[in-house]
Amino acid sequence: MNDERIKKAYQLAKDQYAELGIDTEHAMQQLIKIALSLHCWQGDDVGGFETSASELGGGLAVTGNYPGKARNADELRQDLDQVYRLIPGKHRLNLHAIYAETGGKRVERDQLLPEHFSAWLYWAKSNEHGLDFNPTCFSHPLAESGFTLASLDAGIRQFWVDHVIASRHIAATFGSHLNSPSVNNIWIPDGYKDTPADRKTHRLLLKESLDQVFAEALDPKRVLDSVESKLFGIGSESYVVGSHEFYLAYALQNDKLLCLDSGHFHPTESVADKLSAVLTFLPGILLHISRGVRWDSDHVVTLNDEVQAILTELARGDYLERVHIGLDYFDASINRIAAWTIGARNVLRGLLIALLEPTHHMQTLEQQGDFTARLILQEALKSMPFGAVWDQYCLINNVPSDRELIEPIRAYEKSVLSQRS
Secondary structure (H helix, E strand, C coil), X not given: CCHHHHHHHHHHHHHHHHCCCCCHHHHHHHHCCCCCEEEHHHCCCCCCCCCCCCCCCCCCCCCCCCCCCCCCHHHHHHHHHHHHHCCCCCCEEEEEHHHCCCCCCCCCHHHCCHHHHHHHHHHHHHHCCCEEEECCCCCCHHHCCCCCCCCCCHHHHHHHHHHHHHHHHHHHHHHHHHCCCEEEXXXXXXXXXXXXXXXXXXXXXXXXXXXHHCCCCCCCCCEEEEEECCCCECCECCEECCCHHHHHHXXXXXXXXXXXXXXXXXXXXXXXXXXXXXXXXXXXXXXXXXXXXXXXXXXXXXXXXXXXXXXXHHHHCCCCCCEEEEECCCCXXXXXXXXXXHHHHHHHHHHHHHHCCCHHHHHHHHHCCCHHHHHHHHHHHCCCCHHHHHHHHHHHCCCCCHHHCHHHHHHHHHHCHHHCC
């Protein structure tokens, strides 16, 4: 990294931003406080480590066969260590229940305990990572019907209720030991491929199941409960029980976090526009940032207009302390270390751009009715030298610049990933 070149470019950018009343140092100080929750399932293509794992189901699909995916938890943690070295700041990890380590013993999901994640907890504490969690309500024989918490079969419903309850206690253990609340997010694939004759019953059953799950009050300083909607999925194209409207109403009534996944809505819907709408009523939300090239296709996050709009809205609305930001995609067509790193850095870069806005000035112009000056300023910001500030942020956090990123990724692939069969 050419430190002197970066420092000189940054000083020029700092002065240019100062002319607009923007303190670049303050923006970087704000950014360093934001912890992204990286998704563990990018590293092994949503496989998990169950002793008798089912095929990936629930409408989920991973494409590609790039060599070097993690084959066990130790390799996955090793890969994550490398990713965190390439991302500025201190960040979290988002675990799914199928990543339990049971010592080779078969443990059903409704019987999972915190001890089955003790290695993850030790790793997180040693590296100062927070941990978030998810029950895994897919890729299981009792999910093959397409229904879990909303199943017509009482026995199947109870199995999944017990699994989600177990997940809440695992998350609470994480939060207690790490002194940081663990977000436990519930997503289920339940729905019909074709038009149902009865939409009502499954939603009543889902509410009943969720009420059982949340019957025990847990300390919000240890665990935060979240519910995640979806517009449609593979195999549930015509009806999804856990729709946006269902979970929005449930979250409002029961004081839960609402998860907004940027790939789970119609391509013409704006997730950025939803933020101020739901946060007017909800104390907080969970945000899953993905990139749906063709709806929920879970591509690596790029800094496109949709992503930037979401991140800008978080800054303009002063929502950063109320929103938990996570990543959710899986791409096996490229180096998985790169996929993780590129996506996370793009979210952080977009947040920095958002924090480098003269928000108060733009809002004042708007309130005064001076929409002409507002538009001119909004457009002028697009050519501001935010790249120089980003390079400085990477430099002071001792991570490679964007132009130098490929070198450590290739070196790790050569020394580690290529050795895996």
